Amino acid sequence: MARPLIEFIYAQVLPWSRGLPGVARDDVEAKVLSRDSARGDLTAVVRYPAGWSRPKAETLPAEEEFYILDGAIEINGRTYAKDTYACLPKAHPRVSARSDTGCVALTFLDFDPAVTELIEFIDTMSIRWDAKAADPALEWMGNRRKVLRWDRQFDQKATFVFSTPPHTFPDNWECPTLTHPCVEEAFKLAGEMTGPHGRMGPGAYFWRPAGVPHGPFGTHDGCLSLIRFK
Numbered sequence: 232m233a234r235p236l237i238e239f240i241y242a243q244v245l246p247w248s249r250g251l252p253g254v255a256r257d258d259v260e261a262k263v264l265s266r267d268s269a270r271g272d273l274t275a276v277v278r279y280p281a282g283w284s285r286p287k288a289e290t291l292p293a294e295e296e297f298y299i300l301d302g303a304i305e306i307n308g309r310t311y312a313k314d315t316y317a318c319l320p321k322a323h324p325r326v327s328a329r330s331d332t333g334c335v336a337l338t339f340l341d342f343d344p345a346v347t348e349l350i351e352f353i354d355t356m357s358i359r360w361d362a363k364a365a366d367p368a369l370e371w372m373g374n375r376r377k378v379l380r381w382d383r384q385f386d387q388k389a390t391f392v393f394s395t396p397p398h399t400f401p402d403n404w405e406c407p408t409l410t411h412p413c414v415e416e417a418f419k420l421a422g423e424m425t426g427p428h429g430r431m432g433p434g435a436y437f438w439r440p441a442g443v444p445h446g447p448f449g450t451h452d453g454c455l456s457l458i459r460f461k
Contacts, residue, residue: 234267234414238428238445239437242276242418251277253342254291258283261338265416265438271342274416274438276335279304284329290322294341296380296390298355298457300420302334311336314355316379318390320347337418337457345387353379355392372399389460393417395424400449408444414461415439422454 242262250257253271259279266273271293279302296318303312306328311317319325321341360375373396380390419435426448431437439445 233269233440234265234272234438236440236443237265237436237438239431239435240264242434242436247278251275251338253340254293264436271340273340274436275338276300277338279330279334279336281331281333283333285325286327288324288326290324292321292342294321294347295319296339297336300335300337302330302332304328304330304334304336309352311352316350316353316355318347318350318380320349323349339459345382350380355379360394387461391458393456393458395450395454397451397453401447408446410442410444411460413441415458417456417458420455420457422450422452424448424450424454424456
């Protein structure tokens with residue numbers, strides 16, 4: 232079945248489990264946030280222990296998209312540290328991989344991707360913010376974003392860092408709810424966001440199928456999220 236609606240959970244309260252389903256990484260720990268039980272697609276927080284390594288070349292049977300939350304990992308000689316991002320297509324060769332000090336990565340696996348463009352490395356701290364709203368209904372909030380990925384050929388996938396400024400509330404908490412014609416998932420990186428289901432702080436995660444109404448939302452201190460549309 233497709234992934235069910237998750238509105239919302241905190242990664243901190245989930246237990247670590249051994250291994251990452253579907254990619255034979257039995258030497259890491261993972262917190263699976265959501266998973267499609269039929270296709271195997273999943274979103275997880277993955278923890279690589281200090282000293283972890285894969286000295287032999289390998290490929291994965293899935294597209295792997297990741298954002299580093301803590302620590303660092305080296306893949307094909309390139310170091311990915313906190314707030315860096317990559318999208319590696321299905322069967323992309325990994326000549327070597329290692330983490331000397333350990334690493335925690337927010338990881339997205341898609342086992343049936345369309346043709347994917349390699350995004351080998353992005354340091355999100357080096358990207359300028361833009362003020363284009365992902366949804367025109369949110370323009371009043373003054374959001375900003377850093378686009379990490381936009382599948383412009385197929386218009387099927389987008390990933391971006393999303394910032395909402397502090398002291399942002401709809402008037403009397405009265406504004407239209409939103410719906411999107413696509414899946415939306417988000418992981419809160421910093422700050423807080425309050426909505427009908429409660430307060431989402433760092434580590435909060437949601438998965439919404441297409442067409443699910445949501446909102447209104449507001450924030451006192453501001454909020455930073457990693458958001459994906461599919």
